[in-house]
Amino acid sequence: MARLLIIGAGGVGQVVTHKAAQASDVFTDIMLASRTKEKCDKIAKQLKRPIQTAVVDADNVPELVALIKSFKPDLVLNVALPYQDLHIMDACLETGVNYLDTANYEPLDEAKFEYKWQWAYQERFKEKGLMALLGSGFDPGVTNVFCAYAQKHHFDEIHELDIIDCNAGDHGQPFATNFNPEINIREITAKGRYWERGEWVETDPLSWSMNYKFPDGIGYKKCYLMYHEELESLVLNLKGIKRARFWMTFSDNYLNHLKVLENVGMTRIDPVDFKGQKIVPIQFLKELLPDPASLGPLTKGKTCIGCVIKGIKDGKERKYYIYNICDHEACYKEVQAQAISYTTGVPAVVGAIMMVTGKWKGTGVFNIEQLDPDPFLKTLSEYGLPWNEVFLSESK
Amino acid sequence: MARLLIIGAGGVGQVVTHKAAQASDVFTDIMLASRTKEKCDKIAKQLKRPIQTAVVDADNVPELVALIKSFKPDLVLNVALPYQDLHIMDACLETGVNYLDTANYEPLDEAKFEYKWQWAYQERFKEKGLMALLGSGFDPGVTNVFCAYAQKHHFDEIHELDIIDCNAGDHGQPFATNFNPEINIREITAKGRYWERGEWVETDPLSWSMNYKFPDGIGYKKCYLMYHEELESLVLNLKGIKRARFWMTFSDNYLNHLKVLENVGMTRIDPVDFKGQKIVPIQFLKELLPDPASLGPLTKGKTCIGCVIKGIKDGKERKYYIYNICDHEACYKEVQAQAISYTTGVPAVVGAIMMVTGKWKGTGVFNIEQLDPDPFLKTLSEYGLPWNEVFLSESK
Numbered sequence: 075m076a077r078l079l080i081i082g083a084g085g086v087g088q089v090v091t092h093k094a095a096q097a098s099d100v101f102t103d104i105m106l107a108s109r110t111k112e113k114c115d116k117i118a119k120q121l122k123r124p125i126q127t128a129v130v131d132a133d134n135v136p137e138l139v140a141l142i143k144s145f146k147p148d149l150v151l152n153v154a155l156p157y158q159d160l161h162i163m164d165a166c167l168e169t170g171v172n173y174l175d176t177a178n179y180e181p182l183d184e185a186k187f188e189y190k191w192q193w194a195y196q197e198r199f200k201e202k203g204l205m206a207l208l209g210s211g212f213d214p215g216v217t218n219v220f221c222a223y224a225q226k227h228h229f230d231e232i233h234e235l236d237i238i239d240c241n242a243g244d245h246g247q248p249f250a251t252n253f254n255p256e257i258n259i260r261e262i263t264a265k266g267r268y269w270e271r272g273e274w275v276e277t278d279p280l281s282w283s284m285n286y287k288f289p290d291g292i293g294y295k296k297c298y299l300m301y302h303e304e305l306e307s308l309v310l311n312l313k314g315i316k317r318a319r320f321w322m323t324f325s326d327n328y329l330n331h332l333k334v335l336e337n338v339g340m341t342r343i344d345p346v347d348f349k350g351q352k353i354v355p356i357q358f359l360k361e362l363l364p365d366p367a368s369l370g371p372l373t374k375g376k377t378c379i380g381c382v383i384k385g386i387k388d389g390k391e392r393k394y395y396i397y398n399i400c401d402h403e404a405c406y407k408e409v410q411a412q413a414i415s416y417t418t419g420v421p422a423v424v425g426a427i428m429m430v431t432g433k434w435k436g437t438g439v440f441n442i443e444q445l446d447p448d449p450f451l452k453t454l455s456e457y458g459l460p461w462n463e464v465f466l467s468e469s470k
Numbered sequence: 471m472a473r474l475l476i477i478g479a480g481g482v483g484q485v486v487t488h489k490a491a492q493a494s495d496v497f498t499d500i501m502l503a504s505r506t507k508e509k510c511d512k513i514a515k516q517l518k519r520p521i522q523t524a525v526v527d528a529d530n531v532p533e534l535v536a537l538i539k540s541f542k543p544d545l546v547l548n549v550a551l552p553y554q555d556l557h558i559m560d561a562c563l564e565t566g567v568n569y570l571d572t573a574n575y576e577p578l579d580e581a582k583f584e585y586k587w588q589w590a591y592q593e594r595f596k597e598k599g600l601m602a603l604l605g606s607g608f609d610p611g612v613t614n615v616f617c618a619y620a621q622k623h624h625f626d627e628i629h630e631l632d633i634i635d636c637n638a639g640d641h642g643q644p645f646a647t648n649f650n651p652e653i654n655i656r657e658i659t660a661k662g663r664y665w666e667r668g669e670w671v672e673t674d675p676l677s678w679s680m681n682y683k684f685p686d687g688i689g690y691k692k693c694y695l696m697y698h699e700e701l702e703s704l705v706l707n708l709k710g711i712k713r714a715r716f717w718m719t720f721s722d723n724y725l726n727h728l729k730v731l732e733n734v735g736m737t738r739i740d741p742v743d744f745k746g747q748k749i750v751p752i753q754f755l756k757e758l759l760p761d762p763a764s765l766g767p768l769t770k771g772k773t774c775i776g777c778v779i780k781g782i783k784d785g786k787e788r789k790y791y792i793y794n795i796c797d798h799e800a801c802y803k804e805v806q807a808q809a810i811s812y813t814t815g816v817p818a819v820v821g822a823i824m825m826v827t828g829k830w831k832g833t834g835v836f837n838i839e840q841l842d843p844d845p846f847l848k849t850l851s852e853y854g855l856p857w858n859e860v861f862l863s864e865s866k
Binding site: 248249330331334335337338339340342346347348349351353355357358359361362363 | 644645726727730731733734735736738742743744745747749751753754755757758759
């Protein structure tokens, strides 16, 4: 029925391609394109049905336009680098094709996560009668849909939101990052930020933490307050919200390594003079660390990502937790990628299914919580990410 | 009376020049030479009497020979890099001048500390009627003299020796090394080695430790077994010794930083491909860390270096501790360098005084414990490094 162009053949691209190939009743034709054709071909060989592969430089709009014109997809699913979002959106506008991504645009030299650059495309997508779906990964993505679902079914007013992202997996390495170390470390060493009664409050990096008891045998883990991009759209779309925070778990070992690397200057993003050359320390560090892709077969344990929501229903206070549990080894067995990539890639495919089947329709640029959560969550379960919900007592 | 040529204008060169200048009755003419003349001139300006300065590449024997021939020193005092010892010895042989250093020769690409290369000069120095004194710093240096002193005055037989080097100073930086980080880190991350009943026993890096209570209010500090170069000559010169070990204190913070840097590969000494260039990680790390010279004015606290010796005197077992305490701030006030440089530089000058005044005479290559300890220790106290001795009960 539908033709899908996937751009990006990293860990998430791997999962997206596997899952889209499984949805053979929806995606009759699939093309996977990236800067390196070998990566695409390697993934293609793992599949049970044939797909096309192609080379494309996602920074080059004319090249993207030519590829889109030749393959004629119904949707472009972008899982390339966040730096490349705008170029791909430009190419979709020029060719009249719908767009979906999992992470918002970020300028190359700033550690900033803001939707403003992509929201600025609103009128252009409307004028062309096209739809762009932003942030259809897990967080952002499923966490936003969890909020929309809670709002639709369980709350009259949502007052407080805590998105809690726990990776209780262990890759057995002394230190490694689960995705591009440069982006990962920049995100973690940035200042924290949360929403409190109508304004953003800034916190020092990793200065706020809490112990949270996760379900399914994971138990207590220390969680650190960080800024995360879904907060920006959620505080606009959840009417009446008073507080919104994002938390992520880090082990003491991970933070110790990060602290030392910061202390000696290895996380610096400015170039250092070294024997007449300019070296950016964090880029050199990336060269030394294990390739995140190499961690897939080594990682054991689970992830647990969800939302703790407080608010009012029928005049009464209510506290509610909605979450997904995902197992690293099971993911690797299914799609040769661990849970970090799996939990991002599956929702991207589910978002794509919503769009090409017409369950989600519209013109303009959308954040995912603006659309009906019910069909998305139903399909999400069917495609490998079941979810649970629980009402918590207020005394907890 | 004597003319002294000092080669090397780092932290130790700074102390040596100050102290030699103080000994105006011994050293009537002083020249300080290094690769960078500005460094020499900067030190010269701090002094109360004039000295000469010169540029020399200590790897270039003809250049060294020309400099020695023009200045006509009675002694060359080498405090340049350990890689350069042999070139300077060659130049001394060619010009007929006595030689002294503080650290043994080490090949550029191996983390090895062995006297074999310098001991191989024995016959050539003898033939020329010249004297070469090796390792006249603190450790090696004073620690060897402490052993010779104990042997001469307090023991019939020395059975066990523990050299314990404690730096209880604090520079207030998260991580920094007290001398060239490349050499420092290579030394610490190397395997340990100690002498036990006639043979060397190897240990994993930093795998053996003990808590030792240091005098003068320093208290308990954790000490780690390491190999250190003075052990090589001491086990030959202390007849009948059964066990000889070297220990150094490191804070948990220091070792944690080192462990993390090792884990991520930043202490590697092999080149890594980075954007088409070859980068040696430990050399890049050195570029990021604080310049050891910058720590001088920041460092507070004391060093305590000494020898715990067990053996027999008059048929009875005896345990004896001989040590020096040195204060970082007092050193900086006197010579604008902290105690690590001070405790190395002062014994070099004292060794030089022994040689040019004829208190120590001989032809060939000498380790310092082969010479009479009494005049050395007397002069050492007068020049700023007083020492203490204590007889410990055997039950301790």
